[in-house]
Amino acid sequence: MSPALDPVLVRELVPAVIGVLVRRGADFASAEDAVQEALIRALDVWPDDPPRDPRAWLVAAAWRRFLDAVRSEASRRDREDVVDAEPSAEAVSGADDTLRLYFLCAHPTLPPAAAVALTLRAVGGLTTRQIADAHLVPEATMAQRISRAKKKLEGLPLDRPGDLGTVLRVLYLVFNEGYGGDVDLAAEAVRLARQLASLSDEPEVAGLLALVLLHHARRASRTGPGGRLVPLAEQDRSRWDTTLITEGVAVLQAALARDRLGEYQAQAAIAALHADAPSADETDWLQIVEWYDELLALADTPVVRLNRAVAVGEADGPQAGLAALAEVPDDVPRRTAVLAHLRERSGDLDVAAGLYAEAARAAGSVAERDHLTREATRVRAARQEP
Template structure:
């Protein structure tokens, strides 16, 4: 059974149930029940019309749940009798679901979880495993999110920027458990790009493809992080790079620059360099300048300091870094790198150790600890 095809049908099925009168929370539960039934039945009895089959089963589950709840019996007057099985409407509610799941009343983590379930078709268990939290915790998070958006109508205007931020959060979770969230984010962003014509949607898709193209080279066989400059570029996915650059060029040609396009342009310059030494750092600095103008983000300024250090030397990078708050995440790691390049291994080792203590994950902590140990061992020789 094609699991990707099955999950791809979810937005359309959910939209049909809501249009027939089901509230969002109840419809989403019914669709999840239908997906479970599909996994059980389809391998032996594949349906001729998979979407129609899911709609029929999900609608039956919704009606059963409605009729079983005495406090909601009046809803039966609204939903009426079960429709006869047959062709389902061609209307695509995918775009509406994206916007609904990025409802302003939701926290980013709740919006991500709801998007993965309602648009991505993942089960609560799969989402919980991906985020390394108990299934009950994730179930409560999703339940609260569904209740928060239950009253939003089909005509609710959407916010593309919020939807893109949710998808980028999904992508940055990468991979854990039995769900590859990076690949899932790319699939969902492709779906969004097919539904809405917006250069920033294309920019995000290009950015994801360009970052994902380097995935195989990012870790050593023992799981250790491999910095960009040390990666085996022969392991990069050239097909994904070419696709990402093509999508980016088409978006930039529309002259409506946004932050995801600028980020993708930086990623494209890294991907296009045959070796680390041939990276066009001056142009990367120019793109970071654009990104600072667009976002004003201190994190962007931090990354810009690294680029300045590569383009104009470590002293220039340290000068750019001096303008930023030392409390910024990864500030000590950037300072350590620039200090080492400037010929100060003692300060660099101290800063690497400080950065390791602040690292957000085990892999990054181990990498920074090894950098500090490398410099300390060099001093002892």
């Protein structure tokens, strides 16, 4: 991508430009296609002739692409009232459309899984591969899912906002991809969660905001030199953002006081207990296990059971953790790494070293692979000590 098409700028502009086209009468799928074509045109034009207002340029170019498509499909007569509009900078520099597009992508006609995938691709800026990895499916399967979602929205008026739960799920997935993935979207997800919380009285919206604030507060300490992964127990807690932690805890307490517990509130309560501990050794693991039990009652998923097994191992010992881990399917990501950790804590270093190496081979990122490889090396060295 040329210097003129900075990826961060593109991720900021695309939702806004799609929003302008949708407001002018374009269906979502056609608007998204037109914006992508405009970006391809920008690759050729911007390096030699950068626009003074990139947003206005993209709106004008995408709108022309959309109108060309409308004309070629003999749909011009239904849109003649808008064909002459040529945008000015003032016309496109208004409100942020990103959150609105999240709701429109969560269209009532789409299954939640399709709505999540479409939003991550069109609004979140993730690649099809990144979305497939987050959902643990092949890239080709995810590409088909996104394509079917776009086709289903073709020609439909986007005047029916979608499900709030789907929007919350997408926001959290975007945050997690930005927090630990290839594209930095975490800050944007936090911003949108704040905006949504200011517009909604639902406790789960506040729960999501608290959760992302508490996780975001630890971001600076999660990696070391060269992008080296730093586990929670080894993080420098003096680098945690206490302002974000204080805000997150306050938001969570207000939500819990409503006595309408949801999964994001439960997850935020767990994150708050980690944030409250002065050191890893002082973590209140017993209370964390209790919150995982609450979370299981709300969302009994393999990932929740996996994380609960870690907490049980800390609270009640490695054998109890292994018993809890036995309830987690073998193919769940990170299960082998957790098994290695629990085996190491139980003193079975030979098995633990092999499991760490196995987990490294299956790691989903370079940072995770390198971390697990170092763990395998460390345990092998400890095994050989007299």
